[in-house]
Each structure stands twice: as C-alpha cells, then as structure tokens.
Amino acid sequence: MNFTHAQILELTGMTQERLRHWRREIPGLKTRASRRGIVTFEEVALLAVLSRATDEIGLPVSLIAAHYEDLLDIFRENQSVGEPDFVLWLSIDSATVSPITAPPEFEIAAVVRLAPVIEQLYSSVHHTGTRQLALSLGTSA
Secondary structure, three states, X not given: OEEOHHHHHHHHOOOHHHHHHHHHHOOXXXXXXXXXXXXXXXXXXXXXXXXXXXXXXXXXXXXXXXXXXXXXXHHHHOHHHHOOOEEEEEXXXXXXXXXXXXXXXXXXXXXXXXXXXXXXXHHHHHOXXXXXXXXXXXXXX
C-alpha cells in the first residue's frame, strides 16, 4: 500500500513545513515523500513515530536523519514492530527498535512506544477500506 504526499500529512499529523524540512535533511525521504513520490505504510508509520517523538521529547531532526534509513529498514523487515511491547530506543549516536524487555547495549536517551502510534494509523487507514497492512498490531488490534 502506498501513500501520497497529502495522505502522509493527514495520517502523521505533520505540518507541511515539518515535512518539507525533513525532506531537505533526511537523505532518501526527499524523493519518496515528494508530491509525486510514493511512501509505504511502514514509512508513514516511522514518520508518525518520529514526528510524535519530536513533539513530545524534542527529538532533533539531525538524530532522525542519521538513523532514518536504518530505522526504515527495521520497520520494513520486522513485522513485530507494531506489537505492544516494541519500542524505539534512542541515543545520541544510535537508534533501534526492539521489545521493551530487550534494551540495547548503548546508553539510552529516550524510549518511544510504537504500538499507540501504529494502532492509530492502522485505524485511520483501515477505516477507509484499504487492504491489510504489513505491520503486526499484536493482540490489541
């Protein structure tokens, strides 16, 4: 399933200005999130999580840019990302996703729960009658 520029804004709650800024700062996002580009549900979910982390904990775009493609690969390859116990672990020089019971070895600066954001996205997308999405939503879906 792919999403347009307007759908990205609607589903993530991002402002036009934030998305423009992130497209300038994050390699790879510029092409995919352009007006003619196509973004997958997994990338919309990652954008929504990162946007929420930016709003709630002041996550700087420089940290996002440094780890964006790695995080996107995790979202694409790991269907468990939407499970209730999965979180985004952040530090100054690392970011990863894993169950809350398996913290990474690096010093943790912030933790972001993924399930609430992904469930909200899934609900918004599923409500429109779209096909099943790749990310798992655990038992609460």
